[in-house]
Amino acid sequence: MGRKLLTEHVNVEGIETFAVYRKHGGYRAVEKALKMTPEEVVEEVKKSGLRGRGGAGFPTGLKWSFLAKPEGVPRYLVCNADESEPGTFKDRFLMSKLPHLLIEGMIAGSYALGARTSYIYIRGELLYVLRILEKAIAEAYAAGFLGENILGSGYSLDLHVHPGGGAYICGEETALLESLEGKRGNPRNKPPFPAVQGLYARPTVVNNVESIATVVPILNMGGDEYAKIGVGKSTGTKLFSACGHLNKPGIYELELGVPVEEFIYSDEYCGGIWKGRELKAVVAGGSSVPILPKELILKTAAGEPRLMTYESLSDGGFVTGTMLGSGGFIAMDETTCIVKNTWNFSRFYHHESCGQCSPCREGTGWMEKVLHRLEHGHGSMHDIDLVVSVAKQIEGNTICPLGEAAAWPVAAAVRHFRDEFEWHVTHPKEATQPGAVYRGNMVLA
């Protein structure tokens, strides 16, 4: 059983309260950080090799070192708690169970960045979590860990939670900042990047909940020690949220490097595929990443066992690999219709496109309509190529990565399951039977 750095005490009674959290070693990282210089804190995070847990995997310490620090201009740390990528539900878990872990990370991070006010932007649907956080924040103020002159260090910080209003795009960091400013969640053109002009056009770092929480164990154990966990550049532990057709869906903290096969089938983790069925495909890192068929998710094209690491999951590029993404792990059993699932995802992106730039605004709706047609047995062979071509027209040509997020799943589904799409064209009657599914040349009802 791997080490648990974030969730070690998650089942302790009352751990959401300041007193219990503190008794289990909470806020030691803040005490430690305040005795260091901000630069030293950044250095520890750099040494840890921590990569952003929000999806892009950008090294957190490096990001922090890019923050512009013009004299006399406030800067901000903003926590991205928008968690809306289908398949991803780890941040909600972390915040509702361990609110003080996030708050502790926010204090240490804000200190490192020189922020005097910081925000946690949480998706509006999670209002109950917002209140859990606000209660915990009030406790932290009362205990002197927030507010003026924290622990007599001379450092002061205010921390606030801000709800969204229902929009996946607000997880994109610049859309999030617009939303925090009370506007529509339209992503901004970049440059300028948030590190230079973020919230209120001031230097800002946006980090995922889990990234910020992970700063706590990093400071407690030291960056070098943290970096020893994991494999290669995938250091430390990471939360994976497993869902779909698994016996034990849920949130698992893994030392990076666990084989995918073990993660799916071991009783310690997901416990195999439900109802004794076969695995058909996996979307390993949230709905945006390419889907892989069973053969390719368990083993790389070269026949190596695939591991739960950034590098191993992306081995083979998009031809035979995928991405670790946000850690939203969606497993599909043999009865899953890939065409239907692809249509469902494309409906999601269509629904969530902000509509600012033409390829995404128009292309996501177009893809959804063509896929809907294919799923319902009205498509043609030409439609299969059409939808891939539309995906290609979106990819790389948009303001923000939602364009790619919409295009990749479609392109990958056709890449790996083309025969299933074609079967929907050649066997429209069978394909539209309730529960019908294509499996090679066999139709299972």
Place this chain on the structure above:
Amino acid sequence: MEPTTAPTKPQFSPAAQAEIKRLLSHYPDDRKKSTLLPVLHIAQAEFGGWVSPEVQDLVAETLGLRPIEVYEVSTFYTMFNLKPVGKHVLEICRTGPCMLRGSDELTAHLERITGAKVGETSPDGQFTLKEVECLAACGFAPVVQVREKYYESLDTEKNVNAMLSELKSLVHRPILPWEETGLPTSLNNN
């Protein structure tokens, strides 16, 4: 059925006004607009679960914004109901992971027993059905959110009925979104 139209000249309750004042203190003085989303949530909870144009105008006035600035925002975010709704809005997740575990069947079932189609309110005014995208609860699918509360693992008749009878027993709509605490029914992992 609760009143579906807000009074012509809506006013925030003292509790809501106090909450808005607290929120305003979180942002720089010249950035009042930052409170727009939280204040819209308050407005929706105060005025019958939806934000009428009059209510949106009140929000604009309260924050010193032009009305169009509020309309642009309220129409962008899906949580704001722009038309009258029933006492409880059932927000059913329809996205992939929930679909894999039966959200389509759940929706059909809820349509049958409430007598409302998605987008409609049941004849008794109790339930409005609304389809939403992933609620970050995919491992406990299928999922329905009602205001603050997540109802999870709704793949059994028992769980669905428990949800509905709990909702029916709620007499009052909570005043402020920040007041009622409803913990999710699961999240009992690891």
Place this chain on the structure above:
Amino acid sequence: MAKITFDGIEVEVPDGTTILNAARKIGGGIVPPAMCYYTPLKGSGGKCRACLVRVAAGSAKDPRPMPKLVASCITTVQDGMVVENTTSQQVMDVRKGIVEMLLINHPLDCPVCDQAGECDLQNFAYEHGVSTTRYEEERRTFDKIDIGPYVQLHMTRCILCYRCVYTADQLTDARVHGVLGRGDASEIGTYIENTISNDFSGNVIDVCPVGALTDKTFRFKQRVWFTKPVNAHRECGHEKCSGHVTLWYKGQDVLRVTARKDEYGEVKEWICNECRFEKKETSDWVIEGPAHIDRSSVISANHYELPVINPQVIADLPESTVRELERNPPLKLGGMSGSM
């Protein structure tokens, strides 16, 4: 100053200039099309993606190519930058895709559209589009609405460039219209019935690249190529109004008044509603002479079939134009109407 190479042509521009404006300094056919960027409007650009170009070398210091195509309207030049527009097949292919995206939900009812003949989308489609569509779905439609006594909104034709919103924000102090909804359900609107009644509201008509916002007072609804543009000015009491306009004549009648546009369709001097909507007599104006017919004019672009040219109309056209029309009988725009 920064020196860049654009489609093989060197040009030197001040630091901070966008790639698009550097290309405009060279001018001619290599200039990327711009459907949303509008120089005088802060924050505009980046949305339509029509102006995407390839940066083959980022700068003299870092000559690596940029990984993705960039929007030339918002990307600033670096010394030693090498940019490819018409010389890159990738750019041309992507642009074709952008036209296709902009058109899939567009009605293409040019024959009954007031903008026909001075429409950026029509030109863009003509220059970069393909003549058949792969889009078989139902198109998005909206009812047309009047917003105030002067302006008509035909949302179905809108390409969501946001220019009119920036204009109202930056020129007036009481914006009442904006972008509502999201994704492909976004629309320009006022949400509740509302009138755009500000003194400078008419400028939204000039910035609109398509026929979504049009002048309700445009008398007789003439095709623009039947009208004759003449520059004129008047002393206008309005502080922010330049009083510099183009009058569009048919015979002796002023059919409409617009601000003056440069060759890229940009207004540099705004005008007030009084000049635009209320001054439609020649006697209101000091006439300066025929307006320059820019590149987006149908007459010079020569894309249109004029089914019946009224002799009276021909008499009103400038000499050179008539000769041009005779030499090059306008063609029907390639497959655009109806079958697209």
